[in-house]
Amino acid sequence: MKKNKISKNWINKQRRDIYVRKSKAEGYRSRAAYKIEEINQKFKIFRGGMSIIDLGSAPGSWSQYVSNNYKNCRLLSIDYKNIDPIKNCNHIIGDFTDEKNKVKIKSYFKNKVQVVMSDMAVNTTGNKGLDAIVTGELSLEAMFFSLEILDSKGTFISKIFMGSSFNEIVTASKKNFKKTNIFKPPASRKDSKESFIISQIMR
Numbered sequence: 001m002k003k004n005k006i007s008k009n010w011i012n013k014q015r016r017d018i019y020v021r022k023s024k025a026e027g028y029r030s031r032a033a034y035k036i037e038e039i040n041q042k043f044k045i046f047r048g049g050m051s052i053i054d055l056g057s058a059p060g061s062w063s064q065y066v067s068n069n070y071k072n073c074r075l076l077s078i079d080y081k082n083i084d085p086i087k088n089c090n091h092i093i094g095d096f097t098d099e100k101n102k103v104k105i106k107s108y109f110k111n112k113v114q115v116v117m118s119d120m121a122v123n124t125t126g127n128k129g130l131d132a133i134v135t136g137e138l139s140l141e142a143m144f145f146s147l148e149i150l151d152s153k154g155t156f157i158s159k160i161f162m163g164s165s166f167n168e169i170v171t172a173s174k175k176n177f178k179k180t181n182i183f184k185p186p187a188s189r190k191d192s193k194e195s196f197i198i199s200q201i202m203r
């Protein structure tokens with residue numbers, strides 16, 4: 001399919017999409033807000049006053065969702081891209097995998113945190129298999145980082161793709177966390193291989 005035909009299809013799909021319309025009406029920066037909302041409705045993760053890390057946060061709708069719905073949370077988000085300000089949220093511009101940024105994140109919080117959430121995904125190369133592998137590596141790195149910073153009741157949430165790295169991520173979660181769930185929220189497009197892992201420590 002030609003490139004301009006693909007983008008026309010994408011625009012038409014966006015127009016028909018109820019989540020896109022809802023996000024515009026409710027002031028969310030992207031339809032991704034409803035993925036974290038649906039994950040939270042199912043697993044009851046957030047409460048007021050929590051410390052939360054948002055990896056791969058731009059344009060910011062996951063942090064917006066938490067900030068809009070839970071009082072006095074302390075959010076720290078990171079992305080290559082900048083984001084517009086969000087109440088109770090500080091942002092780092094940079095690569096999460098850079099050790100300097102991991103140190104920055106850890107030193108920002110005096111105590112351990114309650115949630116690490118990652119919606120990180122690589123820029124699509126057109127090769128879905130390769131994208132899934134690289135995004136899987138990011139998810140694993142985020143999981144191991146979360147183990148260093150989550151408190152004894154903490155939760156790790158991450159985008160994962162069905163594909164070659166899926167089993168490795170699930171195995172690592174089952175080894176390191178007490179509870180592992182895989183959930184595809186209704187807001188995640190049916191034709192996408194995207195799903196989410198919800199890993200709970202409960203030591």
Ligand SMILES: C[S@@+](CC[C@H](N)C(=O)[O-])C[C@H]1O[C@@H](n2cnc3c(N)ncnc32)[C@H](O)[C@@H]1O
Pocket residue numbers: 029030032033055056057058059060061062063078079080081094095096097119120121122123138
């Ligand atoms: C699907 S978007 C996130 C959408 C976001 N959850 C929201 O609700 O607005 C994925 C983001 O991951 C970011 N990303 C990918 N790899 C990253 C990395 N190594 N460090 C920081 N951000 C990264 C991309 O720049 C992109 O903005």
